[in-house]
Amino acid sequence: MMDYFTGSQPSPVVVHGGRCAIGPQETTYASLQIADGRVTRILSDSSSLAIASPDCVEIDLSGFLVMPGLVNAHDHLEFALYPRLARPPYRSYIDWGTEILSEFSDVIAKHRSVPKEVRLWWGGIRNLLCGVTTVSHHNPLWAELQREDFPVRVVAQYGWGHSLAFGGDLRVARAATPEGCAFIVHACEGVDEKAREELWELDRLGVLDDRAVLVHGLAIDRSGVELMQQRRASLIVCPSSNDFLFGKLPDLSLLGDISNVALGNDSPLTAEGDLLDEVRFAMRSCDLSSQAAYRMVTEAPAAILRLREAEGTIRVSGRGDLMAVRDTNRDAADRLKMLSLNDVEFVMLGGCVQLASEKVYERLPLPVKKGMEPLWIDGTMRWLRAPVKELLSAAEEVLGVDGVCLGGRSIRIPAGMEAGYVYSNSR
Structure with a gap:
């Protein structure tokens, strides 16, 4: 950029x-x-x-x-321009992650050819458009995300691991987490016994505590909820991604017993849309009340992510x-x-x-x-x-003039403004 x-x-x-x-x-x-x-x-x-x-x-x-x-508790900002990639249903995120690398390698390679800083900016814009001002990026904190002119605020103090299957040594990642900050990891994302067992493996590793933030938690059962409560761990749910990949919704009447539960929109690779789309999906499909949904995109994620500026x-x-x-x-x-x-x-x-x-x-x-x-x-x-004009041009160079979609939505410069901007916008 x-x-x-x-x-x-x-x-x-x-x-x-x-x-x-x-x-x-x-x-x-x-x-x-x-x-x-x-x-x-x-x-x-x-x-x-x-x-x-x-x-x-x-x-x-x-x-x-x-x-x-709004506070978006979970996103992967560099995937904002990607389409949904899957041939569901799957048993776990491991099956999905393994398959898309082989079955959709051409699509992935093409989108990766768009410069990462451009993709990150579109991720910020995708959040901005739906009223998000703070977002948690579940990946490394690239320098581009810390720019003063980035369109939304990206949480800067956190620790993370991808998952038990794809995240390397989670104990090392947890030890590297800044003191007093959240440690975020995908977990229990699936419908098989292996997905359910991940919670207990995290506990055996010693990383399930009051700073642990699990993303998805679809396979957590009643005993798992009790363990989460004992460890005072938090949860971020992404219902439309779960429904798309596994044909199953998180049981929020059960998971709601966990002290802190927030809503994230995940990336366009699997999600139905942006954070507002996720709110409507969760209320419609998971019988979530409007008051609970409001808290899950405002004060709850702020508490879970250890944000301190109200x-x-x-x-x-x-x-x-x-x-x-x-x-x-x-x-x-x-x-x-x-x-x-x-x-x-x-x-x-x-x-x-x-x-x-x-x-x-x-x-x-x-x-x-x-x-x-x-x-x-x-x-x-x-x-x-x-x-906007520069970002769109950079994406179109790789994806084509009609090939750029933001979270599945078509984008372009409004008609009559392609040649540049007059008004008060000269730089």
Whole structure:
């Protein structure tokens, strides 16, 4: 990736006019002041003028429900442009992983030819489009993910191993995990006895403790839940991937007894879509309540991943990470169960506007628009703070003009804007 100049955004910022989600079922009309990346004041909307000052940037979100930016507990960002690869059903992730390397080697080789930094950026954009502001990347923390201008915040402090079958020495990986950080590993991903036994093997290795975060856990039974509770380990579920690969759904009435359970969207290799698609799938297929789903993409993953900046909430001194959707007079949890990326019209990361619909873009002050570029995705147009044209060109060089899909969705530069961007976006 070339250096990308995003432009400057004056600080502080005041977001006003919207109804704010203070919790899954609690909302209030409020103005939010954000400075140095954090929420510094929350006042009733009638008090908004009291916090405005000559150097403030004001953003009017009247008619919108403002929610905390979502936390995606599990993704593999470099696979965002890949299609689903499988010939299910399988008994375990071992069967699937072994087969795709031989049966889909040509597809894998072609997509790997897209520069990794380009694929990682598209992974960030895939999350941004559905309102995610913090994501856990289950792979090495590449330098590209730590750039200040990366479109979402990627968890930087963690330990990880892929799995018992493909992860090398997990005891060494656990020992290398920074103190106080989560150790994340795929486990019990399948429907056979070997998948069920993985939990007990992790315990024998001494890596199943209060810092352990297991991803999938499909084969965990009642005795396994009891062991997870004893060890105070956490779980991240990815229901649509499990359903696709194994024809089985996680039993959330059972797994819900584990103290901390979050929802991740996994990668397009196996998932139905993005995190909002995963929320709707889990509620529809796993009988998950709207309140539970809301917690599983906000406060629960923040706790599991040991995040310490009030991610997943809107509170004073917390991160200035927000998303906004049209206000339909429903609470945030109830609204969440109907949302798709088409509904996400505003995303702010640390006080900087990262995404805007055409309607919101028109409301933005000129300095905020600087550095934003348009993207068309399956009929929806969004302005993003990302080098969209450059990224799309790099992907098209390998995959072809009509061969680039983001999480299975077609993307392109909106008609009439292919030649470049005028407006206020000169870099």
